[in-house]
Amino acid sequence: MSSSRTGTARLARLALRRDRVQLPVWILSIAALGAFAASAIGTQYPTEADRLAVLRVAVETPGLLIFRAAPTGTSDGQMTVFGILAILALMAGFMSTLAVVRHTRQNEETGRTEMIGATAVGRQASLTAALAVVVGANLALAALIGLTLAGNGEPAGGSFAAGAGVGAAGIAFAGIAAVAAQLTQGARAANGMAAAAVGTAYLIRGLADAFGDVQPNGYTMTSAWPSWLSPIGWTLQLRPFAGDRWWVLALPLVCFAITTAAAFALAARRDVGTGLLADRPGPTRASAALLGPLGLAWRLQxxxxxxxxxxxxxxxxxxxxxxNAVQDQLMTNENVRGRLDDLAGGGGHEAMDSFFAAMMATIAVLVAGYLVQALLRARAEESSGRVEAVLATATGRLAWLGGHVVVATAGAVAMLGLAGVTIGLVYGASAGHLGGQIRHLAATAYLQLPAVLTLAGLAVALLALVPRISMGLTWFAFALSFVLGPYGTLFGVPETVRAISPFSHVPSAPAEATAAPIVAMSAAALALGLAGLATFRRRDLVG
Known part of the structure; x- marks a missing residue:
């Protein structure tokens, strides 16, 4: 009788073969972002006074700390941790969850696991191989971050502590993704569950930093206790360049040990291809809406x-x-206005316009994340073979893919409006002029629509042109747009590099909107989408 892990080494080599492009791109991009942010510190904050000013702004403006981190000091390394480390851990989490699900639940969904299981392969070999590959990728990422920071002149201890914190967060999320893969019956649901865990961890960390305790010196903080509940919080609790508390690494490793043990136990209790959370049985008769591609796309999305x-x-x-709290700071602190203006893209706008433009840019990235996930559902339907049954009817290729595009785009439009109305209602109720605030913030939200649609057009084009690697490339483009767009100025990214992201071309306020960038991005989105639809109409289906 073969061991339950027989064939693990061969499956790990197969996984590395499949990910020979995606994982190196993720690892190099994350490490390069950290190195770039570290090298920009000297240019952004050349003097001690500059650094003290920006840290005092941060501790006085809790909303900003949600997107950065609780400051621990003014050295180059500490400023790098303050500016970028939480983002690096977030990206490592997405890299890990996507890879684990791809080599476990997706293999089961597409039938690869059943075919491989007919050979001399143990029952637990697939999950073991996936986790081994992802752990190895995070170890490589940790080492590369440490080397790049140390090569930039930072202390070696803090550099490798920062790298270890990012890698350990990725490893912790790998275990969480392994559990999600056992619970769900599809890769999309597993990815959604794992991504929700990553996003929740980032939000908990952000709120813990935002509501932490300011130290007597007035420019450093201690995070609130919820930071200890988040794998991304553990990365910052390691305190690179500010004590290097190596013992904190035990927390993500214990989390990984517990979640992987749970994943193996759950895997032993279910059949291949099924999940422990069974899909609800549908009605005995389908609704009339499912007779058309739009109704089907809506049902799936x-x-x-x-x-x-x-x-x-x-x-x-x-x-x-x-x-209101931000408005009070903007009225009394010139430094706060300057940093918010940087986050909003520069230009010296009205103070609250800068704040809301910055927040809407972040919301737009979230909406783009929804749009990417919704459009990639079409790829999941194709790779699983289900679309063949649909196209065997009178439904054409353009109608089927167009249905997914229309429903996903309508959802993005609705969510941008929802964001503007929600912020307008809450802020307007306390600041006054409720109707005016809703109209103004809804307009600010919809300024982001062309950038969101440009990323959607790219997703459709990649799905049609390179279907096998479209998921990885699309999510990478999303991550790159996120980093270079809303936060490129904070990281000191040159304008020529920031121009890669469509979000860097969005006008910062409705009063300053010009037609040129809006028309250009809308035309790019339309051209990419039409090119994708035309290509999909001609190419073969790819399983």
């Missing part, structure tokens, strides 16, 4: 839309509720 809509509303409630 409505769960994704509802989940993201709840996230958008929650984010809008937070932003609207801190509006």
């Amino acid at each position: 409505r769960g994704t839309l509802c989940g993201w809509a709840v996230t958008i509303v929650a984010f809008g409630l937070v932003v609207g509720s801190i509006g």
Whole structure:
């Protein structure tokens, strides 16, 4: 009788073969972002006075700390941790969850696991191989971050502590993704569950930093206790360049040990291809809406839309509720206005316009995340073979893919409006002029629509042109747009590099909107989408 892990080494080599492009791109991009942010510190904050000023702004403006981190000091390394480390851990989490699900639940969904299982392969070999590959990728990422920071002149201890914190967060999320893969019956649901865990961890960490305790010196902070509940919080609790508390690494490793043990136990209790959370049986008769491609696309995407809509509303409630506190700081602190203006893209706007433009840019990235996930559902339907049954009817290729595009785009439009209305209601109720605030913030939200649609057009084009690697490339483009767009100025990214992201071309306020960038991005989105539809109409289906 073969061992339950027989064939693990061969499956790990197969996984590495499949990910020979995606994992190196993720690892190099995350490490390069950290190195770039570290090298920009000297240019952004050349003097001690500059650093003290920006840290005092941060501790006085809790909303900003949600997107950065609780400051621990003014050295180059500490400023790098303050500016970028939480983002690196977030990206490592997405890299890990996507890879684990791809080599476990997706293999089962597409029938690969059943075919491989007919050979001399143990029952637990697939999950073991996936976890081994992802752990190895995170170890490589940790080492590369440490080397790049140390090569930039930072202390070696803090550099490798920062790298270890990011890698350990990725490893912790790998275990969480392994559990999600056992619970669900599809890769999309597993990815959604794992991504929700990553996003929740980032939000918990952000709120813990935002409501932490300011130290007597007035420019450093201690995070609130919820930071200890988040794998991304553990990365910052390691305190690179500020004590290097190596013992904190035990927390993500214990989390990984517990979740992987749970994943193996759950895997032993289910059949291959099934999940422990069974899908609800549908009605005995389908509704008339399912007779058309739009109705089918809506049925497949409505769960994704509802989940993201709840996230958008929650984010809008937070932003609207801190509006008055931010306004008080903007009225009394010139440094706060300057940093918010940087986050909004520069230009010297009205103070609150800068704040809301910055927040809407972040919301737009969330909406783009929904749009990417919704459009990639079409790829999941194709790779599983289910689309063949649909196209065997009178439904044409353009109608089928067009249905997914229309439903996903309508969802994005609705969520941007939802964000503007939510923030406008909460902020307007406390600041006055409710109707005017709703109209103004809804207009600010819809300025982001062309950038969101540009990313959607790219997703459709990649799905049609390179279907086998479209998921990885699309999510990478999303991550790159997120980093270079809303936060490129904070990281000191040159304008020529920031121009890669469509979000860097969005006007910062409705009063300053010009037609040129809006028309250009809309035309690019339309051209990419049409090119994708035309290509999909001609190419073979790819399983």
